[in-house]
Amino acid sequence: MIKKGKKVGLTLQIQTSYNQLTKAEKKVADYILANPEKVLYMSITDLANVCEVGETSVYRFCRTMLFQGYQEFKMQLSLYLASEENNDSALDSSKLEDRVMSSHIQAIEESYQLLDAKMLQQMIEMMEESKKIYFFGVGDSLQIAQDAWNRFIRITDKVSIINDPHMQSMAISLGGPEDLLVLFSYSGATKDIIHIAKQAKEAGVKVVCITHFKQSPLIAYTDAYLLCGSKESPLEGGSTSVKVGQLFLVDLLFQTYRSRNKAVSIENQHKSTRAVVEKLV
Template sequence: MSIQSTIYSLLPSLPPAARRIGELIVAEPAVVLQSTISELAKRCQTSDPSVVRFCRTLGFTGYVQLRLALATEIGREIAAEPNAPQFGEDISPADSLGDSVEKLRFTEVMAIEETLKALDLEQLNTAAERIDGSSRVLLYGVGAGAVVAEDFAYKLSRIGRIAQRFADLHGALMAAALARPGDVAVLFSHSGQTPEIMQFLRAVKQRGVKTIAVSNVRQSALAKEADHCLLTMVRETEFRAGAMASRIAQLAIVDCLFVAVAQRSYQPTVTALELTRQAIEQQLAR
């Protein structure tokens, strides 16, 4: 699992001193390799013990272990793509069109790779079982998450599953009011804090519906309150290159969920895909 992406995903839940440390490392990963613990603490206007606590939050025993792990990660990234931009680097007015395209390519490819490498297969399998055994799948996202929800609804409908995607909170809440324990809700929020998503989550849980969250923030309210959570590994940027990558990472998780569900009824799935393909081809041939 990427240390840099893990730090980014934890930022919203960190206390102020730890957040300053995390923000500096995300912006300048090499600072850990170039600074002593005291130098890093001074730059972040905090203390040496605060840096140690930050390291332990990431699962390391201390600063030395973080330096070694981050040096390995940075070296691996450079070896894989020597001329690649820094992951998470934003698009600037000085970039050529080619530079902008390269930054987008690198950000989106890395987001998919890190998301799928870190994907919890046990959670994925359980989520797929929930969807496979459900009476109906309720899908809700806001903004870029709405696009992902619509894509998943389309995929599920092609294999004969009952899936509903809601365009606004009113529609989502009406569906929640009529939801039953056999239903499953899948919710998309990069931050895990989107108010509309949280309102829908709590409404369906009151109706006994099992919930599956797709989010980038492990410690978010959505990740904590949902029955199951599938995490993306993406770093956002001010120019929205990250928001584009977050959508791509969520779509990758949707593809994994779809395949996991489809494999449970392989032959009926193949038949359904063929029948729906033929239906479209016949319409186009008229």
């Protein structure tokens, strides 16, 4: 076996270790060698399903290759592919603006294509029926939660946001059936978010989320969900394109809620605007 610390291509490392793999692990190795770019954007569940093996087989493959787990493997795969791309060709800076614009447009288009109208309707109805709505996220997803709160606080007084994950857990443990928790998590596998979702369900709080992976641990705790578009590799944490896709869904929720509750929303919007008008230059 080639030690992970040595400077050798990741694909070569897999190839030289191939005979030591189990039958299930070889299925994983075969798919990775044939589709490295696709794997970069797949969850462990996605990879296990496409290889027709269990998630434990994917994890064992990563351990056999001397990685701590799937996320570390994807990080190294991302680094390897990035180095290969840099070796093949230099980035055409004159086209950079086109690439950025294209990725943002694609994120919105993918989010629109993934949109489930029934799920959207269900989420809006739960927001209308709830006495209190919490917007929670962790890390980069917290920024989206803050943007959502910033939009809704102008038209309703029942929205709330808490930044610290520990405080989020404590607050939601005191919630009940009349409350709604809106979670933001691109991966749907962040430990803090899963912990909060689990506590919410134990307290009887309704849970909805905006995420990317339909087959993720978070989905099991939700009553409804919306899927955002765009792909994010381990080296692109906090990707702007991912945020653009999520913000499209946030704005869709806001605009739909506002149009269905137009009179009170307009009245509250006037009040909230007047509250800060003297501070504006």
